[in-house]
Amino acid sequence: MREKHANRIQKTINRDWKFNYYPSEEEDLSPIAADFDDRAWPAIAVPHTWSTYETTGELHPFIRNPSEKDGSFWWYGWGWYRKKFTLDARYRSKKIFIEFDGVQKYSKVWLNGQFAGEHKGGFTSFYCDVTDAVQFDRENILAVEVSNRRNDLFGGIPPMTAGNWNMYGGIYRDVRIVIKDKLHIPFQGSALHEGGTFITTPDLSAAGGNVRVRTFVKNEYETEVDCRLNTRIWGPDGTLVTGMMSERRLAAGELAEFDQTSGRIDRPQLWSPETPALYKVTSDLELGGRSTDQFASTFGFRWFEWNYSENQLYLNGKRTPIHGSNRHQEYPWLGDALPKWMHGRDLRDIRFNLGFNFMRTCHYNQDPYVYDLCDQYGILICEEVPNIKNIAFGADIQEQHVREMIRRDRNHPSIIMWSMGNETNHAADPRWAYAEDDTRILHCRHCAGMGEDLPHTHRQMLMEHMLRCTVRGWYNADVKPLEPANHQHTGHEEWQHDQSLTRNGERLLAINGGKWLYADHGCDREYLNSPLNHINPKGWVDGYRMPKYLYYLWQANWSRKTMAFIHPYDWTSRYLGQRRNITVNSNCDEVALYVNGRAIGSLHPAESNDFTVVFTDVPVEEGTVAAIGTRNGESVRNEVVMAGAPAKLAVSASHMRIPADRSGIVLMTVDIVDEHGVHVYGATNDLHFKLDGPAKLVGPDCYISDTHKCNEMEGTMYIDAPVSVPVRSTETAGTIRFIVSSPGLQSATIEIEAVAPAQDTVEGIAEPPVTGGLLTIKASSESAGAESSQQADHLEDSVEDIDFRGADEASYAEKMSKWIWQRNLHINVGTPAFAALVDAMVVQLKKDRGLTVADDYNFIIGHFNDCCRILAFIHARKWNGQLKQKLAHDYIDAIITRGVAMDVLHEINRLSDENLNLNR
Numbered sequence: 001m002r003e004k005h006a007n008r009i010q011k012t013i014n015r016d017w018k019f020n021y022y023p024s025e026e027e028d029l030s031p032i033a034a035d036f037d038d039r040a041w042p043a044i045a046v047p048h049t050w051s052t053y054e055t056t057g058e059l060h061p062f063i064r065n066p067s068e069k070d071g072s073f074w075w076y077g078w079g080w081y082r083k084k085f086t087l088d089a090r091y092r093s094k095k096i097f098i099e100f101d102g103v104q105k106y107s108k109v110w111l112n113g114q115f116a117g118e119h120k121g122g123f124t125s126f127y128c129d130v131t132d133a134v135q136f137d138r139e140n141i142l143a144v145e146v147s148n149r150r151n152d153l154f155g156g157i158p159p160m161t162a163g164n165w166n167m168y169g170g171i172y173r174d175v176r177i178v179i180k181d182k183l184h185i186p187f188q189g190s191a192l193h194e195g196g197t198f199i200t201t202p203d204l205s206a207a208g209g210n211v212r213v214r215t216f217v218k219n220e221y222e223t224e225v226d227c228r229l230n231t232r233i234w235g236p237d238g239t240l241v242t243g244m245m246s247e248r249r250l251a252a253g254e255l256a257e258f259d260q261t262s263g264r265i266d267r268p269q270l271w272s273p274e275t276p277a278l279y280k281v282t283s284d285l286e287l288g289g290r291s292t293d294q295f296a297s298t299f300g301f302r303w304f305e306w307n308y309s310e311n312q313l314y315l316n317g318k319r320t321p322i323h324g325s326n327r328h329q330e331y332p333w334l335g336d337a338l339p340k341w342m343h344g345r346d347l348r349d350i351r352f353n354l355g356f357n358f359m360r361t362c363h364y365n366q367d368p369y370v371y372d373l374c375d376q377y378g379i380l381i382c383e384e385v386p387n388i389k390n391i392a393f394g395a396d397i398q399e400q401h402v403r404e405m406i407r408r409d410r411n412h413p414s415i416i417m418w419s420m421g422n423e424t425n426h427a428a429d430p431r432w433a434y435a436e437d438d439t440r441i442l443h444c445r446h447c448a449g450m451g452e453d454l455p456h457t458h459r460q461m462l463m464e465h466m467l468r469c470t471v472r473g474w475y476n477a478d479v480k481p482l483e484p485a486n487h488q489h490t491g492h493e494e495w496q497h498d499q500s501l502t503r504n505g506e507r508l509l510a511i512n513g514g515k516w517l518y519a520d521h522g523c524d525r526e527y528l529n530s531p532l533n534h535i536n537p538k539g540w541v542d543g544y545r546m547p548k549y550l551y552y553l554w555q556a557n558w559s560r561k562t563m564a565f566i567h568p569y570d571w572t573s574r575y576l577g578q579r580r581n582i583t584v585n586s587n588c589d590e591v592a593l594y595v596n597g598r599a600i601g602s603l604h605p606a607e608s609n610d611f612t613v614v615f616t617d618v619p620v621e622e623g624t625v626a627a628i629g630t631r632n633g634e635s636v637r638n639e640v641v642m643a644g645a646p647a648k649l650a651v652s653a654s655h656m657r658i659p660a661d662r663s664g665i666v667l668m669t670v671d672i673v674d675e676h677g678v679h680v681y682g683a684t685n686d687l688h689f690k691l692d693g694p695a696k697l698v699g700p701d702c703y704i705s706d707t708h709k710c711n712e713m714e715g716t717m718y719i720d721a722p723v724s725v726p727v728r729s730t731e732t733a734g735t736i737r738f739i740v741s742s743p744g745l746q747s748a749t750i751e752i753e754a755v756a757p758a759q760d761t762v763e764g765i766a767e768p769p770v771t772g773g774l775l776t777i778k779a780s781s782e783s784a785g786a787e788s789s790q791q792a793d794h795l796e797d798s799v800e801d802i803d804f805r806g807a808d809e810a811s812y813a814e815k816m817s818k819w820i821w822q823r824n825l826h827i828n829v830g831t832p833a834f835a836a837l838v839d840a841m842v843v844q845l846k847k848d849r850g851l852t853v854a855d856d857y858n859f860i861i862g863h864f865n866d867c868c869r870i871l872a873f874i875h876a877r878k879w880n881g882q883l884k885q886k887l888a889h890d891y892i893d894a895i896i897t898r899g900v901a902m903d904v905l906h907e908i909n910r911l912s913d914e915n916l917n918l919n920r
Contacts, residue, residue: 008293009179011762013085014046015661016770017171021050021777023077031080032110032143038082043731043772045662047337049104049170050079051148054333054698054728055775059714061332061543061699062522063166066534068150068903070524073779079146079169085177088764089136095180095220096134099127099187101368102173103146104336106154110143120157120397122148122167123364123386124404127178127187139768144171151903156394158386158401161901162859163524164363164423165328165536168335173367177765181292182220183227185283186255189408191400193255199281199299199411200439206316208266209301211242215258215283219250227292229258230284236269236277270316271300271413273357276378278413298375300413306441311460312512313416315380322380322512323558324358325350325540326464328521329366332543332717333699333726335522339665340369346545350518351377354540354551355558360463360514363388363422365405374414381414382443382463382514385428387421389859390840390899398428406436419443420451422463423856425843426899427451448847462513469527470496470550472542473707473719475569479682480707482529488854489799490529490537494567497549497583501610509557509610519543520717525855528799531706532715543717544724549585556585556611564591564629564638571640572681575620582615588629588636596623605629644674646683648746651738654724658736659757660694664729666752670740672721684720685742692739694732694754699725729754731769793833793868795824795861798854802841805850812842812850832888833871836896837864860896866904867895873908887911 018041022028030036050056051063056074058064065071087096098109104122108115114133119126134140147154148169150161159167178187188196198214213231227250232243244260269277278298285293304315313320327346329336347370350356359379361370364386374381385401387393402420409415418440421427425448433442444451445458467487474480474492483495500508520539530537540551552565564586571582584591586605593600593615603613618625626639650671658664672683684705689697703718703725727738733756741747804815817838821829828834840860844852874887891907894900 007291008181008184008295009091009762009765011177011760011765013083013175013177013767014663015757016083016767017044017046017048018042018082018770018772019044019048019050019775020080021055021074021077021775022080023073023777023779025076027078027145029145031082031145032113032141034112034139034141036082036141040773041082042775043662043770046175047170047172047339047663048081049168049172049335049337050074051166051168051170052333052335052337052698053700056779058779059700059716060522060532060534061715061717062330062335062535063168064534064713066166066522066524067161067163071779074169075149079148081144081146081171083142083144083175084768084770085140085142086138086766086768087134087136087140087179090764091179092136093182094131095129095182095184096131097127097178097180097187098130098142099125099176099178100171100173101125101175103144103171104148104167104169105157106147106149106152107171108145110145112141120154120394121386121401121404122157123366124401125173125189125368125408126404127190146170151901155397156392156901157397158391158393159363159388160391160393162389162391164388164855166330166335166522166524168337170337172335172337181287183225183250183285183287184218184220184293185285185295186216186218189404191403191407194257194407196295196407197281197283197297197411199297201299201301201303202261204301204303206267206270208264208268210264211262211281211299213244213260213262213281213283215260215295216255217250217258217285218255219252222252224249224251225287228286229260230286231260232282232284233262233265234280234282236279241265241279265301268301271302271375271378272315273320273378273380276300276376276413278375297411298372299411300375302413304416306456306460308455308460313380320357321510322358322461322514323510324356324360324380325354325515325518326360326362327366327518328362329370330519330521330543331726332724334665339663340367342665343367343370344373346518347373347377347379349541349545351379353559353561354555355560358382358514359518360384360419365401365409368408371409371412371414375412379414380416381412382417382419383409383415384419384422387424387427389423389856390425390844390863392894392898392900393426395429398426399432402428402432403436406433410437415440417441417443417456419445420454421445421447423447425449425847430454446848448843452847462511464516465511465513466500466508467516467538468496468499469530469537470548471531471537471719472546472548473682475549475567475681478574479569484528486528486799486801486854488527488801490527493549497553497567500550500553501612507607507610509554510607515554519545526711526797529710531709531712531719532717533711533713535717542719546722552585553610553612556587556605559587562629562631562634562636563587564627564636566625566627566638566640568640569681571620571625571642573642573644576622576642578620579617580620582618582625584613584615584627584638585611586613586627586629587611588631591627591629593618594624594626594628595619595621641678643678643680644676646672646680646685646745647675648673648677649687649740649742649748650677651740651748651750653738653750653752655752657753657755658729660729660731660733660754661757662729662731664754665698666727666736667724668727668738668740668750669722669724670748672742672745680721682720685745687718687721687723688741689725690739690741691727692737694730694734695727695736696730697725698728731771793827793831793872794865795820795827797858797861798823801854802845802852802857803850804845807850809846812845813838816841816845833864833867833892833896836892837861840896840899863895863899863901866902867891869904870895870902870907870911873911877911
């Protein structure tokens with residue numbers, strides 16, 4: 001008879017946490033105590049981050065100060081989380097675990113004051129065994145201490161100071177209590193030991209194949225046990241396909257691998273982007289006739305290879321051109337702390353609207369849910385560890401990340417590549433990946449040293465093609481006359497669109513590989529002419545997910561949906577009485593254009609014109625321009641109605657009901673329309689937001705357009721409408737009323753309901769509700785500003801790429817030295833630091849065959865500038881000359897040559913503290 005409660009029990013515990021931020025670098029461990037008073041701490045729900053406006057009050061849709069150099073307050077301190085729960089004594093004989101899907105970026109865990117473990121890294125999942133610390137039938141206190149310091153002191157956790165994307169401190173993915181029998185299947189995704197399952201399909205063809213299932217079982221009884229593993233394979237329709245049974249004796253404490261291979265399965269449904277058929281494996285572990293653990297894994301039947309002579313993927317024996325992009329896990333005002341529905345919305349847009357069949361989850365491991373959806377939707381994946389830029393990451397941590405990534409995600413049929421790094425001379429060792437999984441392609445993009453000899457690099461497949469900085473709402477040169485030659489400088493939408501059309505016979509849209517980028521995101525970068533600093537505006541949708549023109553160009557070329565899209569800004573009142581060219585992106589066989597019902601003509605989108613047709617010399621008049629496309633007997637209509645002056649506001653909601661548990665997020669999308677309700681392109685009116693009821697704004701209560709800004713530190717990246725406003729529920733159910741107003745415009749209101757959350761009741765597990773105060777700590781003006789230290793030799797950032805392609809490699813050093821000096825005439829080119837800088841630049845030039853983009857140049861000179869500040873401090877000391885010379889040599893070698901990331905002020909303070917010893 002099966003024992004009640006014998007199987008695995010799992011409960012997500014995202015509600016009713018307390019949080020506080022301790023800004024001191026020194027750890028204060030008082031919150032681990034059971035009797036610690038956290039009543040004044042704010043009550044929060046997971047996912048959570050302390051890095052955004054909601055906590056910092058710093059006006060930026062992502063992170064205003066994404067570097068310690070901009071402001072160290074929110075980087076150098078510690079975020080503390082506390083959670084209370086009780087467990088019934090019925091679980092006294094069980095194993096108790098806490099699982100975390102993601103915490104950025106270094107965390108330590110205590111239960112009831114007892115240390116339970118630590119984790120280094122913000123993107124992979126981990127767990128803590130808290131069995132020995134649990135108190136049954138009593139309140140338990142789970143305390144988690146988190147550091148998000150980029151230049152960390154914990155061994156060099158990637159990405160450290162790279163800055164290509166933002167790091168958001170906090171518990172930003174799901175947390176679970178998991179209760180298991182002492183004979184169980186361990187956590188899948190630990191670098192310390194195996195767990196879960198590893199499912200492969202050897203000798204597979206369309207005619208059939210076998211399934212190999214390796215299942216890992218741990219005996220934590222004090223005696224040996226005789227156990228049985230029943231493994232069943234279920235088809236996409238839920239029917240049983242086949243089963244396997246193995247029996248084995250396990251010693252006390254033994255972790256054993258059960259290796260089972262099924263009989264031949266005839267003509268399985270093959271997984272592909274077109275037919276993403278998913279099978280399921282269930283693992284049922286038995287001891288003495290009772291089930292002790294059950295575990296489920298999905299997988300797919302598919303095989304693939306890379307044809308290196310063609311540089312093409314073959315999937316299930318068929319040539320499969322790759323057309324896709326890259327995605328960051330970020331949204332304005334929320335940072336990385338996204339509800340799962342927002343991940344799902346992105347992926348549905350990527351697959352079904354844009355027609356992507358590939359995505360790189362750049363540049364890190366994303367939420368497990370993302371890969372589940374990619375399996376379901378048919379999106380091929382390259383998953384990457386966060387090694388980026390020339391930084392001396394901790395090798396042991398890199399190995400940990402590779403093993404955690406592969407072990408956690410190895411059963412996903414969507415994943416065809418593991419990437420060891422990007423734009424770095426410190427990629428992860430591919431041997432770690434091969435040891436874990438020899439069934440995938442290993443990739444490395446623009447790597448030098450480790451990883452550069454992999455057969456699959458950027459030379460076989462582009463991962464970041466067609467990148468250009470563009471601001472949605474800057475429709476054309478009349479709105480913003482910026483058409484830069486450099487793709488790292490910011491331009492308008494029409495420029496980005498036209499630069500992506502076929503050039504010199506090369507059809508850019510058809511190049512095999514990944515394009516850059518799905519959505520704008522936050523970063524430690526400053527792109528010339530962007531309204532705000534610290535935003536990467538290269539997305540095909542903006543941060544709020546509003547499409548740019550390029551979105552529709554891609555859709556016309558790759559989406560399976562019949563579509564037509566008129567570039568709308570040419571049909572606005574500013575052009576009344578003129579004749580304009582009207583551009584239409586469409587995948588139809590024929591597109592006819594009408595002005596107020598009057599036929600203008602018909603054109604034929606095709607591959608030869610990138611599915612883009614231009615109706616020339618069209619008279620612009622009040623009324624409607626419409627494009628009617630036909631394809632295979634199906635008709636689609638897209639129209640633009642010329643709007644009058646802005647007259648009123650409109651608002652819609654992503655959800656009409658959200659859970660009242662502090663985790664409920666709804667997006668209120670605000671539009672500006674004329675008196676007839678027609679959207680007004682280019683309307684930039686101020687927007688003011690007000691809430692009545694149990695909810696709060698995640699961002700500010702007013703958006704003022706950033707359309708005329710240039711490289712400013714603060715703003716909202718609202719350019720023109722429409723734009724979205726995230727709203728968060730409280731712990732109270734009720735009606736939420738959202739009102740948006742603007743001077744001179746009719747306001748708009750919408751009501752939604754915050755409802756009691758669905759009951760996730762598990763017998764014997766209780767989570768008491770909490771209340772809390774407000775986080776009152778704010779960065780002081782001193783700590784919020786940039787770091788200050790004595791100035792030394794300092795090189796200015798460049799907005800230009802360095803292009804020495806065609807030059808002999810032997811000339812790189814001379815050319816680079818001259819290039820730097822001409823732009824920094826004050827610099828002393830005769831120092832050892834400058835010589836080391838030139839050497840580092842030559843390495844970069846050779847890696848990228850004579851071309852160094854401004855982003856890489858600026859990153860390397862950032863290290864040079866940091867080093868020079870330390871050298872200036874050393875030079876000013878009255879220390880022994882030989883000692884000063886040795887220190888200078890060591891810092892130059894570490895920071896400039898080897899790319900060791902160092903905190904300048906920390907090093908200077910450390911040297912100051914050691915002043916007396918150094919002077920002896």
